[in-house]
Amino acid sequence: MIRIHSANQIAVWLWVACILQILQGAPLIVFSAVCILLAFYYCPGRCWRTLKRIRFLLLAITLVYGWSVPGQYLWPGRWSPTEEGLCWGLLQLVRLLGVLAALQLLLWRLSAARMFSGLYVLLAPFAFIGFNRERWALRLSLTMTFSGDLLLQQDALNREGFLMQLAGAEQPCELQEVSILVESLSFFDLALLWVLFAAVLFTLLMMV
Template sequence: MNTGHAWAHPAQRMLCWFWVACGVQWMQPTPLCFGVAMAALWLLWRTPRRLWQLLRRMRMLLLAIVLVYGWSVPGQYLWPHPWSPTHEGLEAGATQGLRLLGVVLTLQWMLGGLSRERLFDGMYVLAAPLAWLGLDRRRAALRLALTLAYADRLLGERPGWRSVWQALADGREWDVEAPVALQWPPSALGARQRAVLLLVLLGVIATLLCLLSPFPS
């Protein structure tokens, strides 16, 4: 993200990702396939190793989603036997798998190029409603930013499950390359940044309304 633009802010990228994550739940299979393919091509161009890591680690989860839907959704049997999966179930499972893959791929876009400091800036802006509830949004934003940064690094390092479980059981934290030097208070949003953020927020609200109020068939 080019922070030289007057309208650019990490909160906008994060809100855009949330918008996309909501939108993929509403997309039909054809545009969904096209969108996921474009996201995969973008990640293949930027970080091909990360794309193969994601696909390799998600393959069993995606397969499980397809199989669960295939044997649980009623419809026409794939072959004439009561234990056969259905065409409708396999199609629904493949669609849900594509939606999950689209969310994960776009999450990589959101994290790409954002340092922990920039993540904190964006989280702090988006956590503004917490202050209305009397909560410490600075602490919440810092924890969320560090969690995303650690999760992204964990994905790249491929530690064994035994070492991960042992670290969690011992209460150890994952090492970071450098200490987090946060600017406090974070830089205030400019007028253009507020305008762009408001437009994206209106798009998110419109998408959620469409999801909650589907068109009558």
């Protein structure tokens, strides 16, 4: 069984997210439905927690589109939503849920170390413009480690306390040893990564 490099798995998610931005109508609903069904099949717990956290965002999208997009009113009166607005709002909800479902599949497949390793590899081209991957690696690693410990205490912390302690992770009071696992790219991984980059670039060009 071939193990796909974490960078390629992240690139697949980027491509799926781009595809969902250009699809409309029935293709968008079908593609998003596939992502959602797969996510609920493999990681239902993650999906339910995500839905619980974004429920107010979903409601806000429905209200904004339903009552701001001009069109045919559903019932007489100035407070009526429009059919076109609700239709556009529904499509945006489906698009957002599809992207989040694909993201939950990615997070389910990759551990924190492999997720970081994939991002580290994907950011390699930015080194030519002076981007310091090592500094970014250190900051992200410390933040992810500290936030993981805080999530275990989420019942004892309110939102403000969580954010204050998380902000303190960037200014540690003592030296900490951080190890970074960076997976090497095989020829197959490198070839697949170039194909995915081309797919993402082509999809972005179609959005213009």
